[in-house]
Amino acid sequence: MTPRPAPDDVDLAAVVRWAAAHGLPAGPVTDVRRVGGGTQNIVLRMDWAGRDLVLRRPPEHPRPSSNSVLRREMRVLAALAGSDVPHPGFVLGCDDESVLGGVVFYLMEGVAGFHPGDAVQGPCRTDAAARHAAALDTAAALARLAAVDHEAIGLGDLGRPEGFLARQVPRWVEHLASYDRLPGYPGSTLPHVDALARWLTDHRPPDARPGIVHGDYHLNNVLLAPDAARVAAIVDWEMCTIGDPLLDLGWLLVTWPDGAAGSDGAGSDGAGSDGAAPIAGGALAALGGLPTPAELAAHYAARSDRDLSALDWYTALAGFKLAIVIEGTHARALAGQADADTGALLHRHAVGLLERAAAVAGV
Incomplete structure (x- = not known):
């Protein structure tokens, strides 16, 4: 999907502080852009100290189940590590809803790939x-x-x-x-x-x-x-x-x-x-x-x-x-x-x- 500007409602400074306390370097975090065409979640792709990472969090106006849904995603991606199922690598998951003002989020590895509904590559x-x-x-x-x-x-x-x-x-x-x-x-x-x-x-x-x-x-x-x-x-x-x-x-x-x-x-x-x-x-x-x-x-x-x-x-x-x-x-x-x-x-x-x-x- 075509990248879009990062939304103002994601406090990236808070994300970086939390992630640094859990083992990731404290930046620099650059080239932040929103990706994806759906409305269910906010997905940001970024360069994190030279590493291609993706942040996924609930939408701007979360539904009652949004946090539980993302907790499920975190658990499944973490469990699939080492399997032969192609999936984004799980990096870190934040279960503390206070970090981003009421929502959970997680970080995963960026995937070199294209969306079949968008411009076809290779x-x-x-x-x-x-x-x-x-x-x-x-x-x-x-x-x-x-x-x-x-x-x-x-x-x-x-x-x-x-x-x-x-x-x-x-x-x-x-x-x-x-x-x-x-x-x-x-x-x-x-x-x-x-x-x-x-x-x-x-x-x-x-x-x-x-x-x-x-x-x-x-x-x-x-x-x-x-x-x-x-x-x-x-x-x-x-x-x-x-x-x-x-x-x-x-x-x-x-x-x-x-x-x-x-x-x-x-x-x-x-x-x-x-x-x-x-x-x-x-x-x-x-x-x-x-x-x-x-x-x-x-x-x-x-x-x-x-x-x-x-x-x-x-x-x-x-x-x-x-x-x-x-x-x-x-x-x-x-x-x-x-x-x-x-x-x-x-x-x-x-x-x-x-x-x-x-x-x-x-x-």
Whole structure:
């Protein structure tokens, strides 16, 4: 993403004082810029005494769960150290909310990589075979994450894997209904919700071996290496839990670019034919040459011992859940709590997701 000026509300002097007391040099800290296109957290990249570091903290107006979410991210990144899962290296985490006036924060290593939704770099910019290989590596990286023994790395109590799948539909139906309490929201007009809820309930697969679930795995939450056709890091771990890792694969598939297999440079423009599908990795996809969802699934299967026979179910569940999550921004926008244009866009994306999920489920 294009760097932006650092926000005035981050007291970098306080960060430096705290970090110096915990083993980092006291600067100089230079070239500070805000990165990332999301609104959920503030992310600053900087040169810290010659070291490329990134600070991540909750948004300017934190939600009640913002600190607990970041504490979870800190814990997961620290636990993944030494694993073969590509991730930013964890440096330091501040659990003391008083340092930055009520929020926690952490520092991680900067990653040499590019965001697939932004300007494409390196071999992927000019070589369709490199784009194909890098995109396949998103599935391979996910398989490596699913293979991690979460108990052995100290994440045994991160989530509640028992009944994980059975909880999903009731939880998200209730979550959608909760938006009705927001003033100005007229109630959900999303399509296929009831039919998908019934189908998902009736076709739920048996519980599988639990593992780490990233929770929001798609092309916009990875960084690709600028010098090789591979994933440099998986980012944005705020929805991470312990459950059924195949939900991550379903998430990747339901958000995968339309027409991704084209290799003539005329691939997807990052949206479905109606402009509503919430596709990740627009810049990369627009160049063409990406694998099909079937190729992604096969690549994952070749690197995993998990049973993919119910993959359509996980894909439909991912579309169902993500649609409800992003509809929340639309509801908050109608209540004057979020940007109106963003809310309208995400509502269209939610509709597109549910259309995809319904097509996968055949409802």
